[in-house]
Amino acid sequence: MDAVLTGGCQCGAIRYALGAMPEGTSICHCRMCQKAVGGPFAVYAPVRMRDFAWTRGTPPAFRSSTAAERHFCPACGTPLTFRYFHKDWIDVSIGSLDQPERVTPQRHVGNEGRIPWMVGAVLEALPVSSTTDSPTLQGLVSYQHPDHDTPAGWAPGA
Ligand SMILES: [Zn+2]
Ligand SMILES: [Zn+2]
Secondary structure (H helix, E strand, O other): OOOOEEEEOOOOOOEEEEOOOOOOOEEEOOHHHHHHHOOOOEEEEEEEHHHEEEEEOOOOEEEOOOOEEEEEOOOOOOEOEEEEOOOOEEEEEHHHEOOHHHOOOOEEEOHHHOOOOOOHHHHHOOOOOOHHHOHHHOOOOOOOOOOOOOOOOOOOOO
16 A cells, blocks of 8 residues: 555554545544544544555554444554444544645534534634744754654654
């Protein structure tokens, strides 16, 4: 399989590759996705199982219902996938992609769980800053895996 997109967890213990561009990426507001990613919503990008491969490590999955499971990194906790047992598709969390900007959401789902402030007008009205604006973060050393594949044996801080 030739990798079209790659991704993995924050610590680099788990890496994966996609052999095709995702189809039908969704922003899901449901309570299960909120819990699974620890955020106000999840954005999952689906590919067929044949277009998905773990390339470093094999993560555990939490069975969040009778219908589905969600893989996560046991070392750093990054939410990685969502998968319905009855479908031949697996969704990756777009934040775990090396280039999340290459995937654009197509729709909102799970709208019953949407947090009231998760609407454009409210979000657009908030003040904005960048991480690089913060003087306390000057000189920090990142232990996050870089946004590309690395040789076997790569370790945080090495
Ligand atoms: Zn990890
Ligand atoms: Zn959901």
